[in-house]
Amino acid sequence: xxxxxxxxxxxxxxxxxxxxxxxxxxxxxxxxxxxxxxxxxxxxxxxxxxxxxxxxxxxxxxxxxxxxxxxxxxxxxxxxxxxxxxxxxxxxxxxxxxxxxxxxxxxxxxxxxx
Amino acid sequence: xxxxxxxxxxxxxxxxxxxxxxxxxxxxxxxxxxxxxxxxxxxxxxxxxxxxxxxxxxxxxxxxxxxxxxxxxxxxxxxxxxxxxxxxxxxxxxxxxxxxxxxxxxxxxxxx
Numbered sequence: 001x002x003x004x005x006x007x008x009x010x011x012x013x014x015x016x017x018x019x020x021x022x023x024x025x026x027x028x029x030x031x032x033x034x035x036x037x038x039x040x041x042x043x044x045x046x047x048x049x050x051x052x053x054x055x056x057x058x059x060x061x062x063x064x065x066x067x068x069x070x071x072x073x074x075x076x077x078x079x080x081x082x083x084x085x086x087x088x089x090x091x092x093x094x095x096x097x098x099x100x101x102x103x104x105x106x107x108x109x110x111x112x113x114x
Numbered sequence: 115x116x117x118x119x120x121x122x123x124x125x126x127x128x129x130x131x132x133x134x135x136x137x138x139x140x141x142x143x144x145x146x147x148x149x150x151x152x153x154x155x156x157x158x159x160x161x162x163x164x165x166x167x168x169x170x171x172x173x174x175x176x177x178x179x180x181x182x183x184x185x186x187x188x189x190x191x192x193x194x195x196x197x198x199x200x201x202x203x204x205x206x207x208x209x210x211x212x213x214x215x216x217x218x219x220x221x222x223x224x225x226x
């Protein structure tokens with residue numbers, strides 16, 4: 001158990017809809033990262049938050065947004081969903097005071113768009 | 115640029131050594147990592163190497179880093195069925211310490 005909790009584990013929805021994925025980092029970790037894992041694109045970095053502030057953006061679509069709340073949990077919002085958004089979405093947290101930058105991953109939220 | 119590349123599949127016989135290779139493009143990488151993903155699970159850190167090191171050994175795992183060629187490899191000695199998983203190479207970028215970029219993963223399968 002990594003200590004990172006993601007909900008929901010599975011989600012099935014229709015094109016055009018909007019969903020919210022939630023992540024609770026390990027206790028004390030200030031950094032939260034979001035990644036998208038799809039069969040044809042591997043593990044793509046989406047966004048990184050540190051203590052409530054956005055620190056880096058990767059290949060995140062404009063239809064997607066994220067935030068990190070004062071209690072350090074994070075949410076990834078996906079809107080106007082398309083079939084190609086079907087993927088496994090991982091959240092990871094890290095303790096940025098620890099130099100190696102090891103990421104602790106949740107088990108992922110599997111999104112299926114029909 | 116930021117790109118990490120790996121071959122997609124590797125099949126080895128049980129008891130042999132497995133060597134998984136990775137190339138990266140950003141010369142400012144500080145740490146390079148190998149993560150393991152078992153079926154239905156998130157990724158877990160296996161080992162890492164700091165960019166000023168050439169080699170790191172940890173039990174059955176040996177990591178080799180060639181900075182000149184931007185090439186990283188992971189050798190698993192005496193490969194066992196429990197080593198079947200997807201192995202991801204990743205780099206932490208000095209130029210943007212907030213990004214950790216992963217390769218596409220190499221699926222390791224073990225033949226009896």
